[in-house]
Amino acid sequence: MSFPDSSVLQDFPATLNHRNATIFITLSADDSAQQAIQDLIDTRFQLKDRVSAPLKGMENDLFAKSQPLDSLKPKLRVTFGRSKRDGSFDWPVEEVINTLGAQKRGAPVASLYGFGYRKSALGLIQEFFIFTQMLDGYLNGLEWLKQERDIQSLISASFKLLHCLHDKGVVHMDFWANNVMVNLEQPTLAKAIDLENCFLTPSDFLSEVLAFQFGFFYRREIFRFVIEEDYDLMVMDELDNYAGVDRERFDEVYAASKHENISRRARREIFHKGIVVTS
Known part of the structure; x- marks a missing residue:
């Protein structure tokens, strides 16, 4: 993936690879986090809907979003780091950039834990994952x-x-x-x-x-x-x-x-x- 803001990746130095998915995270995931992320990736081979829920197995720690990219244009844009005609990026890319930026400024937002993607056999990103702090309480x-x-x-x-x-x-x-x-x-x-x-x-x-x-x-x-x-x-x-x-x-x-x-x-x-x- 060619991320439009390459400096973002510097804040997520650890990488988790599973099947055809790559997840960038802030720190090396502990066993429970790694297993929960892998389980989510496994389920996505059968499902095409959007997920927005606590990460199963880690209900008290992480919140997961998963968004399939359902047409060729967004797949190409996200894979190659391109923007839309109006200068914006597809929503998962925008959310990563904005959440990290707000977090660095000390704004009251849920912290970003990591993000990543799942690629098709052709090498195009077909689904995007975002993991944020679970706001307990x-x-x-x-x-x-x-x-x-x-x-x-x-x-x-x-x-x-x-x-x-x-x-x-x-x-x-x-x-x-x-x-x-x-x-x-x-x-x-x-x-x-x-x-x-x-x-x-x-x-x-x-x-x-x-x-x-x-x-x-x-x-x-x-x-x-x-x-x-x-x-x-x-x-x-x-x-x-x-x-x-x-x-x-x-x-x-x-x-x-x-x-x-x-x-x-x-x-x-x-x-x-x-x-x-x-x-």
């Missing part, structure tokens, strides 16, 4: 809400997390309740997951980016638990923590993001150009 926002039924606390913890990510230069463009992991013992603390749709560079359109993030957070399930006017008041209070927000530019994108579908490609337009395209 955390629940995703919606699961936490089912237990505690405290929407105000969830929104407050999520807004605090979002601000912390911005402070670390991490712009999460898929920020919703299921990507917020709430600490069960200290609910005001949270960590972000699923960073494949993120940016690690500043945007010239902070007002529009924040408008999308707050609007999207409401649209993805939170609208079911809070009156819109009450949510708007919490957002307006939170904006005081950000410098240089243009309210006119914010309001236009915020209104659209709360009620319209905005694709992942369109989110890149918000970040790069401040333009919102709904579908």
Whole structure:
């Protein structure tokens, strides 16, 4: 594999080879980790669906993602380290780069343990694996809400997390309740997951980016638990923590993001150009 950012591999010096799979990890895997990873690889010869679950045999340590590449173009791009036309990489590559970058900045995210791939007989990558820290003692926002039924606390913890990510230069463009992991013992603390749709560079359109993030957070399930006017008041209070927000530019994108579908490609337009395209 030709990784687009070769420096990433320096942080994963150990290699685990099994069948036609290669996994790069931070440290030499102990016996249980190695066996669990091998077992996962073995099962992937029969399955074609995406996996996102605790690594079997290591439920308290690692979380595994497995994504088959189902067409020739992504297989070629990932194998040879190529980007898409819009400059982005396929999601597993983006997630590795963004998670490691956020982790190095001290952002509150699940740590990256390793990643790798499985190749076909032709030498093309046909499946990508990502292994992250298992966040024991955390629940995703919606699961936490089912237990505690405290929407105000969830929104407050999520807004605090979002601000912390911005402070670390991490712009999460898929920020919703299921990507917020709430600490069960200290609910005001949270960590972000699923960073494949993120940016690690500043945007010239902070007002529009924040408008999308707050609007999207409401649209993805939170609208079911809070009156819109009450949510708007919490957002307006939170904006005081950000410098240089243009309210006119914010309001236009915020209104659209709360009620319209905005694709992942369109989110890149918000970040790069401040333009919102709904579908």
